[in-house]
Amino acid sequence: MNTSALLTLIVLIAMGGFYVGRGRALRRAKNAATTLHSLPGYYGYYVALSVALPALGLMALWLALEPTIIRNLVIADLPAATRSLAPERIELLYNTIVNTARARAIGASGDPATLAAAAHYTQLRTTAQMALTALALTLAVAGLLFARGRVGPSLRARCAVEKIVMALLMTASLVAVLATIGIVLSLLFESVRFFDKVPVTDFLFGLHWSPQTALRADQVGSSGSFGAVPVFAGTLLITAIAMLVAGPVGLMSAIFMSEYASPRTRAIVKPVLEVLAGIPTVVFGFFAALTVAPFVRKMGEAAGLSVASESALAAGLVMGIMVIPFVSSLSDDVINAVPQSLRDGAYALGATKSETVRQVILPAALPGIVGSFLLAISRAIGETMIVVMAAGLAAKLTANPLEAVTTVTVQIVTLLVGDQEFDSPKTLAAFALGLVLFCVTLALNIIALRIVRAFREEYE
Amino acid sequence: MTRAEDTARRLKRRHRAEKRFRLYGIGAVTSALVVLALLLGTIIVNGSSAFTTTEMRLTVFLDPAVIDPDAKKNRDDLLQADYGAIVLAALQKRFPEATGRSERLQLLKLASPGARDVLRDMVMADPAVIGKTVEVSVPASDNIDLLRKGKMTKAQAVSGGKMNERQFAWYDKLAADGLVRGTFNTRFFTAGASREPELAGIWSAVVGSFMTLAVTLVVAFPLGVAAAIYLQEFAPKNRWTDMIEVNINNLAAVPSIVFGLLGLAVFLNYMGLPRSAPLVGGLVLALMTLPTIIIAARSAMQAVPPSIRDAAVGLGASPLQVVAHHVLPLAMPGILTGSIIGMARALGETAPLLMIGMVAFIVDAPTSPMSPATVLPVQVYLWADSPERAFAEKTAAAVLVLLAFLIVMNGLAIYLRRKFERRW
Numbered sequence: 001m002n003t004s005a006l007l008t009l010i011v012l013i014a015m016g017g018f019y020v021g022r023g024r025a026l027r028r029a030k031n032a033a034t035t036l037h038s039l040p041g042y043y044g045y046y047v048a049l050s051v052a053l054p055a056l057g058l059m060a061l062w063l064a065l066e067p068t069i070i071r072n073l074v075i076a077d078l079p080a081a082t083r084s085l086a087p088e089r090i091e092l093l094y095n096t097i098v099n100t101a102r103a104r105a106i107g108a109s110g111d112p113a114t115l116a117a118a119a120h121y122t123q124l125r126t127t128a129q130m131a132l133t134a135l136a137l138t139l140a141v142a143g144l145l146f147a148r149g150r151v152g153p154s155l156r157a158r159c160a161v162e163k164i165v166m167a168l169l170m171t172a173s174l175v176a177v178l179a180t181i182g183i184v185l186s187l188l189f190e191s192v193r194f195f196d197k198v199p200v201t202d203f204l205f206g207l208h209w210s211p212q213t214a215l216r217a218d219q220v221g222s223s224g225s226f227g228a229v230p231v232f233a234g235t236l237l238i239t240a241i242a243m244l245v246a247g248p249v250g251l252m253s254a255i256f257m258s259e260y261a262s263p264r265t266r267a268i269v270k271p272v273l274e275v276l277a278g279i280p281t282v283v284f285g286f287f288a289a290l291t292v293a294p295f296v297r298k299m300g301e302a303a304g305l306s307v308a309s310e311s312a313l314a315a316g317l318v319m320g321i322m323v324i325p326f327v328s329s330l331s332d333d334v335i336n337a338v339p340q341s342l343r344d345g346a347y348a349l350g351a352t353k354s355e356t357v358r359q360v361i362l363p364a365a366l367p368g369i370v371g372s373f374l375l376a377i378s379r380a381i382g383e384t385m386i387v388v389m390a391a392g393l394a395a396k397l398t399a400n401p402l403e404a405v406t407t408v409t410v411q412i413v414t415l416l417v418g419d420q421e422f423d424s425p426k427t428l429a430a431f432a433l434g435l436v437l438f439c440v441t442l443a444l445n446i447i448a449l450r451i452v453r454a455f456r457e458e459y460e
Numbered sequence: 461m462t463r464a465e466d467t468a469r470r471l472k473r474r475h476r477a478e479k480r481f482r483l484y485g486i487g488a489v490t491s492a493l494v495v496l497a498l499l500l501g502t503i504i505v506n507g508s509s510a511f512t513t514t515e516m517r518l519t520v521f522l523d524p525a526v527i528d529p530d531a532k533k534n535r536d537d538l539l540q541a542d543y544g545a546i547v548l549a550a551l552q553k554r555f556p557e558a559t560g561r562s563e564r565l566q567l568l569k570l571a572s573p574g575a576r577d578v579l580r581d582m583v584m585a586d587p588a589v590i591g592k593t594v595e596v597s598v599p600a601s602d603n604i605d606l607l608r609k610g611k612m613t614k615a616q617a618v619s620g621g622k623m624n625e626r627q628f629a630w631y632d633k634l635a636a637d638g639l640v641r642g643t644f645n646t647r648f649f650t651a652g653a654s655r656e657p658e659l660a661g662i663w664s665a666v667v668g669s670f671m672t673l674a675v676t677l678v679v680a681f682p683l684g685v686a687a688a689i690y691l692q693e694f695a696p697k698n699r700w701t702d703m704i705e706v707n708i709n710n711l712a713a714v715p716s717i718v719f720g721l722l723g724l725a726v727f728l729n730y731m732g733l734p735r736s737a738p739l740v741g742g743l744v745l746a747l748m749t750l751p752t753i754i755i756a757a758r759s760a761m762q763a764v765p766p767s768i769r770d771a772a773v774g775l776g777a778s779p780l781q782v783v784a785h786h787v788l789p790l791a792m793p794g795i796l797t798g799s800i801i802g803m804a805r806a807l808g809e810t811a812p813l814l815m816i817g818m819v820a821f822i823v824d825a826p827t828s829p830m831s832p833a834t835v836l837p838v839q840v841y842l843w844a845d846s847p848e849r850a851f852a853e854k855t856a857a858a859v860l861v862l863l864a865f866l867i868v869m870n871g872l873a874i875y876l877r878r879k880f881e882r883r884w
Contacts, residue, residue: 064731067730067731067732162779166690169687169690173686173687173690174704175750176750176751177704179711179722179750180711183714183721186721186725189725249488250488252484252487252488252489253489253492255485256482256485256486256489257489259485260482261489269493272493273492276492276496278866279499279808279866280810280837280866282808282837282840282844283499283808283840283863285841286503286855286859287499287502287503290502290506290844290856291498321492321499324492352477352478353482354481355474355478358481381715382716382717382718383715384716384717384811385837388811388814388841389845409715409811412721412815413811413815416721416724416815417814417815417819431721431725434717434718434721437715441714441715442714445710446710
């Protein structure tokens with residue numbers, strides 16, 4: 001029985017269990033529901049949960065462990081000569097075996113050893129599937145019978161059900177933690193394998209990035225070099241351009257909207273700016289490639305400059321447009337949080353509106369504004385689609401915004417999209433870049449929150 | 461200079477500075493709005509033309525000698541017959557001057573390769589038409605489509621090596637006879653990806669997006685709401701729950717591509733789930749959407765006044781009953797609003813899906829969450845990368861469809877908020 005059918009069956013048994021439990025509770029109470037400890041429905045839930053939880057838990061555990069166990073069994077059964085190969089080769093061979101096993105239905109061919117291993121794999125899978133079906137159904141039925149036996153007027157069904165539900169709620173809140181752990185572990189794990197092949201210092205401080213490894217060892221540039229400084233520099237250049245656009249525009253919009261605009265203007269402009277935040281980044285990328293990049297190029301040529309068609313300037317400009325709402329809405333919030341009494345005090349001393357803003361409100365709101373800038377920078381560093389579509393691929397160490405540069409995210413995408421070889425430093429390098437990206441954005445966020453919290457003026 | 465003059469001058473300067481500052485503000489807001497208008501404007505201008513397409517009306521003789529030489533009407537033979545030859549024959553009847561091999565090839569290129577499919581479908585639907593002469597509308601090539609819409613000038617077509625003078629003459633003659641016309645492009649909404657721009661459509665991407673979002677919703681919504689209930693209503697205030705809270709906020713700020721790396725390492729490499737599948741895409745997007753839903757659900761529950769809880773407790777409800785029967789229903793509109801906004805963001809997300817291989821060339825709509833699929837934003841990315849000129853308008857049109865979906869979702873969120881918003 002396949003997994004989804006088994007799942008459906010267990011859910012059906014659990015639903016049946018609900019009626020069994022409720023019916024039995026009412027019968028044992030001789031249809032006088034008031035003698036029961038809990039409402040009749042809770043006895044139903046009690047039985048249903050006793051059916052579903054153990055069986056589903058077993059299924060989850062089984063499905064998580066099955067691939068690893070089958071893999072070890074299949075590999076242990078390979079000829080000794082094959083088993084002594086390097087781990088990467090075994091990995092490759094195992095992938096071939098699995099693919100052969102999947103393709104056998106349509107009559108794949110291969111060498112006899114692979115075919116035998118594939119048959120072994122298929123047979124193990126079938127056995128495992130059957131064992132899982134039998135065990136899960138046994139557990140479900142056992143749960144049903146056990147819980148049904150316990151149902152009676154004295155059973156505190158509501159308390160039991162509530163305890164289980166509470167445990168489930170708590171587990172759900174742990175998923176977010178699990179996701180973080182998963183991110184950190186998967187990035188770390190693959191990065192460590194990368195740093196086995198390429199020293200950390202070479203990666204972090206090397207000045208040459210060309211990850212394309214040649215197919216044969218004797219070709220030129222076969223080793224590939226992984227000095228990521230040009231990639232980091234490109235990311236910083238594009239982020240800097242973006243912040244040069246988004247910083248002033250975002251901040252001035254926030255000031256205008258909170259200090260100058262009439263409520264009606266504000267009611268119209270604010271949602272429109274939020275629209276900018278809701279546009280998918282792939283649309284910005286398309287806009288950059290279709291309109292902005294050719295425009296920048298034409299302008300540059302008119303001024304007698306040579307501009308690369310995938311210039312950092314075009315990507316940075318569009319990235320800046322994308323992060324305007326992050327700067328403006330966060331700054332708007334902190335500016336609005338500055339108490340009116342400070343403004344009134346400044347006006348009473350004869351300050352004009354702009355003087356009040358510059359000398360009273362901005363200093364008071366500064367931590368929040370810095371925080372919003374940092375968050376915008378972290379957004380810009382992690383942004384992918386705009387730079388994938390509008391920035392270059394070749395890593396060049398330059399500060400000239402008219403040349404093409406590449407970024408961390410672009411490199412991750414180019415290294416991982418398309419055919420991958422596991423365990424090649426090329427693929428693993430993407431994870432190392434991802435780790436750097438994760439750490440930097442996380443640090444920026446934490447610093448931003450710290451600044452906002454630590455320097456927030458408490459009024460009243 | 462008297463003091464009064466000095467003060468007046470300074471005042472003037474200060475007022476000028478005030479005016480300048482105000483102008484900067486207006487300038488900032490206007491430039492942001494202008495850029496937004498420019499962005500939407502270029503996409504609408506570029507994309508709206510993709511909703512029409514160009515068809516040619518041909519008088520086609522469905523030659524039995526070509527389609528069904530042995531007159532058995534065997535389905536396989538009919539499927540594999542050379543319908544290109546029939547299209548060519550129909551065009552040649554109109555332009556008998558095209559005789560040479562290269563001329564005939566150029567003539568055939570006026571029609572899209574999809575013209576053959578139109579004829580084949582017609583024959584397969586009713587084999588009785590074989591041997592008859594029929595009037596059929598067939599799709600024209602992408603170059604003719606661009607030419608008719610004025611998206612490409614003849615000079616551009618020549619310099620790009622797309623068409624030559626002879627083909628222009630044929631096209632002009634067909635147009636003069638009223639045989640070339642624009643129609644609504646239903647194919648764009650019903651077809652999958654294609655290498656031919658005039659045959660490409662978004663249907664498979666829309667279905668892929670729908671399946672992916674369904675997985676995201678099924679996973680993220682219950683988990684998010686459950687986590688929010690626990691954290692908001694039951695969690696004790698200690699270091700452990702503080703850590704969970706910090707964690708959720710940090711997760712919301714992790715770049716989306718990192719979630720793609722997680723999906724690649726855990727779901728594909730470790731768990732061995734299939735590449736390009738909506739299931740994996742949905743799981744990755746669910747992890748991404750989870751913090752949004754949790755945060756929205758928490759603030760919605762926080763807005764429910766304590767008096768409601770107290771009243772329920774006073775009537776003897778258990779803590780869980782208080783939440784399930786009172787707090788949750790009252791907070792539901794807020795939770796739904798936040799979830800819809802989170803789902804809208806997931807719909808527009810591209811980068812993590814590239815990591816898990818949803819960039820495949822998908823012609824047919826996926827039939828299950830395990831089969832290879834692509835999604836709308838990825839389709840936009842793929843088309844935007846395509847060198848074919850005609851794909852630019854398809855890309856913009858796909859963007860318009862994507863934006864339409866987003867407008868509907870956000871509109872729904874705003875409607876829910878307006879309708880159920882309650883001040884306590």
